[in-house]
Amino acid sequence: MxxxxxxxxxxxxxxxxxxxxxxxxxxxxxxxxxxxxxxxxxxxxxxxxxxxxxxxSSGRGTIYSFVMPHQPKFPFFDYPYIVALIELAEGVRLVSNLTDIDPAEVRTGMPVQVYFQQFDGELVLHQFRPAG
Structure with missing residues (x-):
């Protein structure tokens, strides 16, 4: 899978x-x-x-908005997972996953930084985590 x-x-x-x-x-x-x-x-x-x-992009930004989907359950995600709308320092926004943080601590305006994660050999996706 x-x-x-x-x-x-x-x-x-x-x-x-x-x-x-x-x-x-x-x-x-x-x-x-x-x-x-x-x-x-x-x-x-x-x-x-x-x-x-x-x-x-510098890869730096802030959380503009976020959600924690519960349904439908996908077998390739660990729950809970966070989908965030990131406002990059350059002024554009993009959707990504937010990791390395307790979901209860996520706040809009929180500074974040991009990192890259490889899946299934060739697929590389942008992911974000708290900056600092």
Whole structure:
């Protein structure tokens, strides 16, 4: 049994998943107006430019929101587990798992730091834990 579901990779998101394999958290920056965006998209929602570049995030951020799913139970997760919406220092948000913390201690605004975890040989995912 797999330990995580594999993501669907498209030409628009391939750079992101390749970055994770290299232990780099990449986000898009519009080549037209400089706006950062996540999730990856082919067109800038602000200026409609199709030109963009990938920049590396510092991996630092804060918890914007979080949930602890209880149902449905997936055999590849240890319960309870924490799904967090992380606001990166660069200003964009992304969804990830929060680890290495008692669920009762999780608070919005808490500083966190990315780390990378390998699953099933080739799959590398971003995970977050308390900073410091």
């Amino acid at each position: 797999r330990t995580r579901l594999a993501p669907t990779i498209s030409p628009d998101t391939e750079f992101f998943w390749n970055g994770l394999r290299e232990h780099r958290l990449l986000i898009q920056r519009c080549g037209g107006c400089g706006t950062l965006r996540n999730p990856p998209q082919p067109m800038c929602p602000k200026c409609r430019s199709l030109h963009w570049e990938a920049i590396e």
